[in-house]
Amino acid sequence: MRPTLRQLEYIVAVAETGQVGLAAAQLNVSQPSLSAQLAEVEADLGVTLFQRGRAGAKITPVGEEIVRRARQILHELQDLRAAAQGGGIFQGRLRLGVPSSIGPYLLPGVVQRLHKEHPSFRLIVREESTHELDEGLRSGRLDMIISSPEDHPGARRSHLFTESLWAAVALDHPLAHDRPHMALSDLNAQTLLTLGAGHRLSHIVAGLAARAGGRVSDEYEGTSLDAIRLMAATGAGIAILPSIYAATEARRGTEVRLYPLDDPAASRDLALIQPQLPEPRPGSEVLADILRSEAQRLLNSDGA
Structure with a gap:
């Protein structure tokens, strides 16, 4: 039956590396052999899976669907073997x-x-x-x-699990005083710091800012929680941090003060x-x- 399982492994490897040579090295086969197998699969299926050139092997739109299905078949085989071994x-x-x-x-x-x-x-x-x-x-x-x-x-x-959100403020911030928590109303007119728009956390923080009358910073979008915590420490705004991070990392430092946000929507x-x-x-x-x-x-x- 074609394509064979080995051929499916070949096309997945090329898709993941973007290079026929790298895929061949990863699978411990020669590059000419892998190239020949790719050509055979494309001939059998009647489609072009990759556009090959000096820049590497760029997957085609139909190739993306074939590779997706190839991964699924290989995963099913892996599960079959695992089930047999218990x-x-x-x-x-x-x-x-x-x-x-x-x-x-x-x-x-x-x-x-x-x-x-x-x-x-x-x-x-x-x-x-x-x-x-x-x-x-x-x-x-x-x-x-x-x-x-x-x-x-x-x-x-x-x-x-459900994770609550915390506010981190600079030590000299006006809101940095002894309190058990921070209310949503405390965020009124405040600048909030969070991760970039590709993260769910940023959408949650945007919702909190809208309800509180604050704003999400458009001058700085963090790529890590450490980054937005350190920005908060400089007084650039209030960092909104998940509780596991607050428990494991933020509390080890002394740059900010931390308060749980007292609002049902302050969670994920x-x-x-x-x-x-x-x-x-x-x-x-x-x-x-x-x-x-x-x-x-x-x-x-x-x-x-």
């Missing part, structure tokens, strides 16, 4: 996409536990924006993602999300339980 996803590798606002703070403890309990499991992590995570899940480039469920309609979702939901197949991938709920457990540990560790 370990589900933990018998192979998993490409997990995460937002930069959660991955570096949640995953270290998760990876440590996975390595201890499932030593043969390979977790490959990609930090991306919400839009990129959705594209990766739809194209098959990512097996699962951690993200806000409302941004991925039609996917299979397993709720992990996070879920483990995978393609909507007839059944969830074997072992995915075990992974979700590990993620939930680590999140709860972090949220309870410092009162965040």
